[in-house]
Amino acid sequence: GGIASVSRFRGTLVGAVLGDCLGGEFEGAEEVPMDRVLQHLTGLDQDSRGDCILQYSDDTAMTRCVVQSLLTRGEFDQQDMAHRFAEEYRQAPGRGYGSGVIQVLRKLLSPRLSDVFQPARAQFGGRGSFGNGGAMRVAPFALAFRNLPDVKRYARLGAMLTHSCSLGYNGAVLQALAVHFSLQGALATPQVFINRLISEMEVVESEDRARNDARALSEPEFPFCARLHRVKDLMERNTVSIEEVISELGNGIAALHSVPTAIFCVLHCLEPRAGLPEQYGGLERTVAYCLALGGDTDTIACMAGAIAGAHYGVDAIPRSWQRCCEGAEEAEAWADRLHMLYHQLPPEG
Template sequence: GGPASLSRFRGALVAAVLGDCVGGEFEGAEEVPMESVLQHLNSLDDETKGNGILEYSDDTAMARCVVQSLLTRTGFDEQDMARRFAKEYSASPGRGYGNGVIQVLKKLSSPQLTDVYQPARDQFNGRGSFGNGGAMRAAPFALSFPDLADVKRFAHLGAMLTHSCSLGYNGAVLQALAVHLSLQGALDLPQQFISRLITEMEEVEANEETRNDARILQEAEKPFCERLHRVRDLMDKSKVSIEEVISELGNGIAALHSVPTAIFCVLHCLEPRDCLPGSFGGVERTIAYSLALGGDTDTIACMAAAIAGAHYGIEAIPQSWIKCCEGAEDADMDAGRLHKLYHQLSQSG
């Protein structure tokens, strides 16, 4: 489809759920042989499986709250979104949430709470979380707001409800930017895509909070920009090993060690790869490759798949995978609603 087509919206939201559900199998594994990944993915074609047997985790649970909030409020409403996060956690606490964020979600359910951003600010002795929990649920911001400045602003604010460290919320901004650009067809020119992300993040990271957090955590002055330069260097190499990707970009639970990695997975899988079956399309390649990195596989696959799904569209996603994953059909319906909201906002703005 063309820029911002319905197919791209459906591809992004459905693929994100698939990445989470399918990736859950290997979350936390140090080494994941590609044979194990392919065995797991092949089992999704078994027709007897179907009917949502792979459950979604916190990644999708929180993204669903973001989607419902943006649709119900026709835009960003921090009170509504915070309430939905808290309610979802209390209804279904066993979705594999990060150990720190649980405290925030419990505090957000208090009727006495006046500032919904305060619980996140109190995390980790006031330093805030740098986990990837803001980024893992950032795609719906790109699917709601046609204007780039709105995508950045609301992805930031939406992440701040749980992640007040710049290395957490800037990861969410980067993820939303990547989905936004992919939706416009920017992955047709991969070099320009990565350059554009670097240019945008140069601006996003040009402030005192980023410099301070980066100094305390002993990272480069503009941590995400520095990682995106590494992504570009890896893209330019003719051969890249899994070990090299992990050592250069990371595969962990920090946004800094997973959002640039997810972006690399998408870029690397734009073309067929020797290690992956020739029958795989782009979304399947991206998810398979993300899983083979090990570490935070559900989240890296979820973020990479959202970007890839926005590029390839819903036609690139196997029906058998959709049938196996809890929440994938809901995501497909919601994508249609977000598509309407996006075009409604683009006409009013």
């Protein structure tokens, strides 16, 4: 589809749900041979009766809250979004939430709470969470806001409801930027895409808070930019092993160890790759590759699925995969509504 087409919107949300549902099988696994991944994915094609339903986890549960809040309020409403996160957790606490964030979600349920950002600020002795929970649910912000400054501003605020460490919320900003640029067709020129991400993140990470947090966590200055430079280096190589990707970029639960990884997976899988079936299109390659990394597979595949889905559009996603994933159908319907909202907004300028 064309730039910001309905197919790209559907691809974004369906790709995210799929990554979460398909990646759940391997979350936390240390080594995942590609054979096992392909067996898992081939099983979906063979499920003609449609009785294999893979449930979504916290990644999708929270993304759904973001979508519903943005659609219902027509803008970013922090009280409403926080309330939806808390209610969703109360109703379905078993979706595999991070062990820290559940304290925030419990506090957000309190009717006496006046500042909805306060519980997140109290996390980890006041340092805040650097987990990837803000990034895993951020894609709808790139679909609801058209202007780049708005995408950055609201992605950050939406993440800060649970993640007050800059390494948490800046991971969400980076993921939102990746979806935003992908929606605009920027992945047609991968070098331009990665360079734009780096130059945007240079501004984002120049803030005092980001510099202080990086120092406190013994990370280099501009930690996301540093990882994006590693992505660039890996892109220039002819062959890269899974082990090298994990050691250079990470596959863990921290936003710093997973958002640049998800971006690399999308870029790497733009081309056919050895070890991946020839008949696979780019989105299928991306999901399979994310799963083979092991570690935080549901979240890395969810984030990469959103970026890849925004690039390839929904028609690139096998129907047999969609049928097996809880929430995929609804994601498509919500993407249509976000698409209408997006095109009512003034164009980027």
